[in-house]
Amino acid sequence: xxxxxxxxxxxxxxxxxxxxxxxxxxxxxxxxxxxxxxxxxxxxxxxxxxxxxxxxxxxxxxxxxxxxxxxxxxxxxxxxxxxxxxxxxxxxxxxxxxxxxxxxxxxx
Amino acid sequence: xxxxxxxxxxxxxxxxxxxxxxxxxxxxxxxxxxxxxxxxxxxxxxxxxxxxxxxxxxxxxxxxxxxxxxxxxxxxxxxxxxxxxxxxxxxxxxxxxxxxxxxxxxxxxxxxxxxxxxx
Numbered sequence: 001x002x003x004x005x006x007x008x009x010x011x012x013x014x015x016x017x018x019x020x021x022x023x024x025x026x027x028x029x030x031x032x033x034x035x036x037x038x039x040x041x042x043x044x045x046x047x048x049x050x051x052x053x054x055x056x057x058x059x060x061x062x063x064x065x066x067x068x069x070x071x072x073x074x075x076x077x078x079x080x081x082x083x084x085x086x087x088x089x090x091x092x093x094x095x096x097x098x099x100x101x102x103x104x105x106x107x108x
Numbered sequence: 109x110x111x112x113x114x115x116x117x118x119x120x121x122x123x124x125x126x127x128x129x130x131x132x133x134x135x136x137x138x139x140x141x142x143x144x145x146x147x148x149x150x151x152x153x154x155x156x157x158x159x160x161x162x163x164x165x166x167x168x169x170x171x172x173x174x175x176x177x178x179x180x181x182x183x184x185x186x187x188x189x190x191x192x193x194x195x196x197x198x199x200x201x202x203x204x205x206x207x208x209x210x211x212x213x214x215x216x217x218x219x220x221x222x223x224x225x226x227x
Contacts, residue, residue: 044217
């Protein structure tokens, strides 16, 4: 089973700043099968990024994903008030489709 | 538009079973696999399994094998997830989520169903 470790656990930033979220895998997996989701309180997760770097439909271009092998990054170039939420990475392509434990992005 | 509408909240006693539903609309039901993901209160996301609505084949996470049953009804475009031998640790919100590329990520999610296990 691939274990995903996200860091930091909590990130405190101000609107307008740049956010960098990390997701590290316990072993390398093929073809960048890594997705990122955003979840706000009381809501279902929302797909942001798939294939490590492809933005999902209607996702603003301030969100970008990068990485390969075991190290992946979600970057939010300029934080908007609505971006403060919890972010999860997920490995897919082989069972089990594990999630990271999440990074909470909070307003400083 | 794609919609996944899940059944309502459930309260169950330890040892009981619960069967949740997820009704899909707005797309060809049999062309997209469906995942089940759960989230305990204040915790992260946990992947439970995936079903192919066309063939009915499914894979569940090893943690849930023997306790989870995923089925589908193509006539109503509905997938079901039954979890048996419930314990307090199964208290969670359960989500169904569509897979756009077979054995991949999840692009559309249901609203979630809260299952509370309590004596």
